[in-house]
Amino acid sequence: MSGDYSHNNNQIDCGPRNNDPHKHKEKHKEHKNKDHKKDKEREKSKHAISDHKDPSDKKHKDKEKMKHKEGNADKHKDKHRDKEKRKEVKSADGKVKKEKENGFSSPGHVKSEPEDDFYHSPKQEKTLKREREEDFESEFKPKKIKIENDKAKGKKRKQENEDVKPKKTKNNKKGEVADGKKKGKKEPEEKWKWWEEERYKDGVKWQFLEHKGPVFAPPYEALPDHVKFYYDGKHMKLAPAAEEVSTFFGKMLDHDYTTKEVFRKNFFKDWRKEMNSEEKSKITDLKKCDFNEINDYFKAQSEIRKAMSKEQKLKIKEENERILQEYGFCLMDNHKERIANFRIEPPGLFRGRGDHPKMGMLKRRSRPEDIIINCSKDSKHPKPPPGTKWKEVRHDNKVTWLVSWTENIQGSIKYIMLNPSSRIKGEKDWQKYETARRLKKCVDRIRSQYHEDWKSKEMRIRQRAVALYFIDKLALRAGNEKEEGETADTVGCCSLRVEHINLYPEKDGQEFVVEFDFLGKDSIRYYNKVPVEKRAFKNLQLFMENKATEDDLFDRLNTSILNKHLQELMDGLTAKVFRTYNASITLQQQLKELTSPDENIPAKILSYNRANRAVAILCNHQRAAPKTFEKSMQTLQAKIDAKKDQLSDARRELKSSKADAKVRRDEKSKKTVETRKKAISRIEEQLMRMEVQATDREENKQIALGTSKLNYLDPRISVAWCKKWDIPVEKIYNKTQREKFAWALDMAEDDYEF
DNA sequence: GAAAGAACTTAGTAGTTCTGCA
DNA sequence: TGCAGAACTACTAAGTTCTTTC
Numbered sequence: 001m002s003g004d005y006s007h008n009n010n011q012i013d014c015g016p017r018n019n020d021p022h023k024h025k026e027k028h029k030e031h032k033n034k035d036h037k038k039d040k041e042r043e044k045s046k047h048a049i050s051d052h053k054d055p056s057d058k059k060h061k062d063k064e065k066m067k068h069k070e071g072n073a074d075k076h077k078d079k080h081r082d083k084e085k086r087k088e089v090k091s092a093d094g095k096v097k098k099e100k101e102n103g104f105s106s107p108g109h110v111k112s113e114p115e116d117d118f119y120h121s122p123k124q125e126k127t128l129k130r131e132r133e134e135d136f137e138s139e140f141k142p143k144k145i146k147i148e149n150d151k152a153k154g155k156k157r158k159q160e161n162e163d164v165k166p167k168k169t170k171n172n173k174k175g176e177v178a179d180g181k182k183k184g185k186k187e188p189e190e191k192w193k194w195w196e197e198e199r200y201k202d203g204v205k206w207q208f209l210e211h212k213g214p215v216f217a218p219p220y221e222a223l224p225d226h227v228k229f230y231y232d233g234k235h236m237k238l239a240p241a242a243e244e245v246s247t248f249f250g251k252m253l254d255h256d257y258t259t260k261e262v263f264r265k266n267f268f269k270d271w272r273k274e275m276n277s278e279e280k281s282k283i284t285d286l287k288k289c290d291f292n293e294i295n296d297y298f299k300a301q302s303e304i305r306k307a308m309s310k311e312q313k314l315k316i317k318e319e320n321e322r323i324l325q326e327y328g329f330c331l332m333d334n335h336k337e338r339i340a341n342f343r344i345e346p347p348g349l350f351r352g353r354g355d356h357p358k359m360g361m362l363k364r365r366s367r368p369e370d371i372i373i374n375c376s377k378d379s380k381h382p383k384p385p386p387g388t389k390w391k392e393v394r395h396d397n398k399v400t401w402l403v404s405w406t407e408n409i410q411g412s413i414k415y416i417m418l419n420p421s422s423r424i425k426g427e428k429d430w431q432k433y434e435t436a437r438r439l440k441k442c443v444d445r446i447r448s449q450y451h452e453d454w455k456s457k458e459m460r461i462r463q464r465a466v467a468l469y470f471i472d473k474l475a476l477r478a479g480n481e482k483e484e485g486e487t488a489d490t491v492g493c494c495s496l497r498v499e500h501i502n503l504y505p506e507k508d509g510q511e512f513v514v515e516f517d518f519l520g521k522d523s524i525r526y527y528n529k530v531p532v533e534k535r536a537f538k539n540l541q542l543f544m545e546n547k548a549t550e551d552d553l554f555d556r557l558n559t560s561i562l563n564k565h566l567q568e569l570m571d572g573l574t575a576k577v578f579r580t581y582n583a584s585i586t587l588q589q590q591l592k593e594l595t596s597p598d599e600n601i602p603a604k605i606l607s608y609n610r611a612n613r614a615v616a617i618l619c620n621h622q623r624a625a626p627k628t629f630e631k632s633m634q635t636l637q638a639k640i641d642a643k644k645d646q647l648s649d650a651r652r653e654l655k656s657s658k659a660d661a662k663v664r665r666d667e668k669s670k671k672t673v674e675t676r677k678k679a680i681s682r683i684e685e686q687l688m689r690m691e692v693q694a695t696d697r698e699e700n701k702q703i704a705l706g707t708s709k710l711n712y713l714d715p716r717i718s719v720a721w722c723k724k725w726d727i728p729v730e731k732i733y734n735k736t737q738r739e740k741f742a743w744a745l746d747m748a749e750d751d752y753e754f
Numbered sequence: 755g756a757a758a759g760a761a762c763t764t765a766g767t768a769g770t771t772c773t774g775c776a
Numbered sequence: 777t778g779c780a781g782a783a784c785t786a787c788t789a790a791g792t793t794c795t796t797t798c
Contacts, residue, residue, distance in 0.1 A: 345788070353766080353789065399761065413760065414788085428762085477764095478792065487790075521791055522765055560756090563793075576763085576792060623766065632781060704766070711764055734784070 192335055194423035195430065195743040203398045205424060209375050211330035211339070213382025213390075214403045214416055215323060217346035217365060220244040227297040230290035231283055242275045245362060248349045250294030257351065263360035267349055270362035330402060330418070331379075338419035339402065344371070350409045354488035354523020364408045372404045400424050410486065420710075421739035430743055433714040435572045436580040437754060443581065446569050447472065454535050460556035464565055466539045467493050467554050471575050474528065475582045475618050477521060478559040478575035490519045493575070494559050499549035503540055512537035526620050583615045583712035588754045590614045591721050602692050605731055608721065609696055615708045623704040636694050643687045650680045710737065715744035720752035 200206075220240060228235045229246055238246060249258065249267055257263045268286045275283060283289065308316075327342045347365040352358050368388035375381055377395045384390050391405075403416035418424050439446075450472075453465035470476050471493050479492020491500065500518035507513040510531045520526045532540075543553055559575065566573040590611030595604055654676040661669035715733075719741070722729045729738065729745060738745060 341787070343787090351767095351789080356789090401761075404760090410789095411759095412789095415761075417762080425762095432763090480792065482791095490790085492791085522789075524766085559792075574793065621765080635781090707765060736784075 191742065192423075193743075193746060194335075194426065195747065199427060205400050206332050206397050207376075208334070208379065209330060209332050209397070209402070210379035211375060211382060211402050212327050213373060213384070214371065215327050215343045216368075216385065217344060223247065223294065223297065227293050229294060232288040233290070236279075236282065238279060239276050242271065242279050244347070245271045245274045246289075246291060247294055247298070248347070248362070250291035251298045252349065253291055253295040257349075257359065260359065262355070262357060263349075266358060266360035267362070270360075274362070332418070332422070332424070335423065337422040337424075340417055340419045342416055344403075344405070345407070345414065352409075352488065354490065354519060356488045357485055358409055358487075361409050366405050366407075370405045374399065374402055374404070421736075421742065426740070426743050429740075432580060433584065433716070433754075435577055436584055436714070439570060439573060439577050439581045440585065440754065442570050443472075449569065451533075451535070454539050460561070462539050463543060463554040463557045464562060466536050466543070467557055467562060468566075468575075469532075469536055471578050472582070473532075474516075474530065475579045475620075476526075477579070478562065480559050488519070488523050490521060490523055492520060492559075494554055494557050494562060496553040497549070498544050498547050498551050498553055501540065501544075501553065503537065503544070505537075514540065520620065524620065524622050579619060580712055580714075583619060583708055584714040584717060584754050586615050586618055587611050587713050588717050591717070595721070595725060597725075600688075601727060601731070602689055604725055604727055606692050606696055608718075608727075608732060609705065610699070612705045612709060612713070613699060613703055615713060616703045616705050619708055619712060621704045621707045622702055625701050633694070633697065636690065636697070640687065640690045640694060643683065643690060647680065647683045647687060650676065650683055654680060709733075710740070714754050715741035716748035716752045717754050719744050719748040720750050723748070723750035 222240055223243060229238055229243070229250075230236065249271070252258050264286055272280055272283070328339050329336050330339055331337075344366045345363070348363050350356075350358055350361045350363050368384040369391055371384075371390050373382055373390050373393045374396055375393070376397070381393055382390075401415040401417050404413050406412070407414050420426070420429070446468075450465040450468045453461050454469070456462050456465070471478070477492035479495035481495060482490075491497065496518065500516060502515040502517070504513040504515065505511065507515075507529065512534055513529055513531050514537065516526055516528045516530070518526055540553075543555075547553075547555075563574045566575065566577075591608065594607040594610055596607075599607070654673065657669065657672045657676055661673050718732050719729060721727070722732060733741060
């Protein structure tokens, strides 16, 4: 893990989601800022920890200032080093190597993208020059593109405009337009390297945005007459509104949700709202409702779809492709960009995770009148379906979304945004890792600061220090306060309650052990027994004194207090950055530790997956073990056994042919020996692959690697590792991931250091 | 300065497509 | 060629953080 710092003993196989041993008690009430009297007494009586201004505070601040100064000096040195590094390097073959900046390179050439006929706008010229964002951290400096003279600008502009000109897309396969690749064409067309361009400043996200608007869910299609709903054993024909909602439930009959009391109650309440007065008066008990025919009908439909002929399937695929081409892309600042989710969420029953109080509620159908469109004033605005109107068309270029609407369950806003491969998402991602790298430079200072802080006389400072210690050491999430009764009862670091930890002065031969047991994001259980520093332990004892189990552990702390403090320690620092930093640094360290030069490619990939797994465990990224896991492991094991038999047979054969060759001493028998030797090494190779696969699969049973790979691991670490060990990057990142991390693939060299 | 609202990232799951093997 | 299982994608819930409002 991350040096001696992140000791994470997360036990992944600690039971399924929601399997919290202590049933979550009734939600506690506002513990923050509450009952000050009680707190003060507590503090006074014990360790004379004052909640008031600490006279030593000023001293502290001065000290802090000094530290900051030191930090700045370091920064300066680093900058200097970076500058040195950035100088052009000539490689042995005389080629100018890419200029490096924090391990990346950036030749300032003009992009050439495929032309396309999707959008054309006369307004593109002004978008060409983006100004540099001034406050952008030093590490996140794309190389300044050489300043173009007017002539050059004109040339670039021309090329950019050509980017959006018609492109023949006959027989296009999925993604080809986006990729700018044509089948059969060997030379890959160059993609837009947005990371070599200037960024906008002042929060501007784009200058020009044009899109076709969202795709709505298809209208409800009534059930055929033979599919019947029964109430109390009697057939009942429902009016379309109630029937539609009944199908939402009927489709889910095989799902666990429909057995949950809360789900059933919420569904029934909302369903009744959709019934006419006759239906409402008759249907009063969900237990008497029989949705089986509806369930069977949808299952049959699914079978029919599966059994379709190739031609029929192809037709559907083509239609989907057409919709994708029409609605799945937008034009942002001269570049055609893929939209992530261009469909409005269809109506259905809300599937809240864990013990969500709103599960089963009806998610209503969104209409054009609910939809806000965001695009350029001077673009071709998307048209609402005939006879309808948008709620609003706005032109806000300080946000990244294209479409938004408010959902009816929690009243939150939903957005249509761009794909992770887009410039707008990529820049943000890159910036995220640069912030984490800046944390690397000052993390020691921050750590010594919180080690000081937990001796403070002020309770709030001690709490802040211990919480930060956990966020840093265990990669816990910040833990915002949540509205009671609105969501599942989950917590993060700042919102931990007394009931979520147990303290053991000594456990299993270790001192000062803290046992964490709580439900985190998505109601995934976090269970970890971890030895902590004595001061942290003693502080926890103090924080828990005279508190009830449902009280907040850190009653003088919340995420905004913590983040404000972090902001003072480092510009742009928030609790979340620690997770990114610890994940990435762990990957880098693990890769160094686990990769041995003599191993072959599959073994190296196993090492990579193990490093990735270490991060996933640190971040508590779990998944349900695949339903077919045991069976597929058995199958694989059987194959391994068979391969082993095959190997021993082959060895036996080799032995006998060697003996044979000794006697005969002819060419033919010599050849046989060689052939059998080759066969053996082939079988050994196959066996080794299978065994590696089995190990990997077993270790991965309940761990999800994807989340950390996509969100926490600086891709440049992986790219550098691939380059260093000659591993094809395709073995680590699939196509989508390579598109998302195109910037990293382009800029990271084999010596990249996070 | 706190609360509410908005914007955006992170997350697991369900459904679909691809791949390798018998 | 068909099937099983792996790999990938789409979907959308659930977080965090930033911004606005009062």
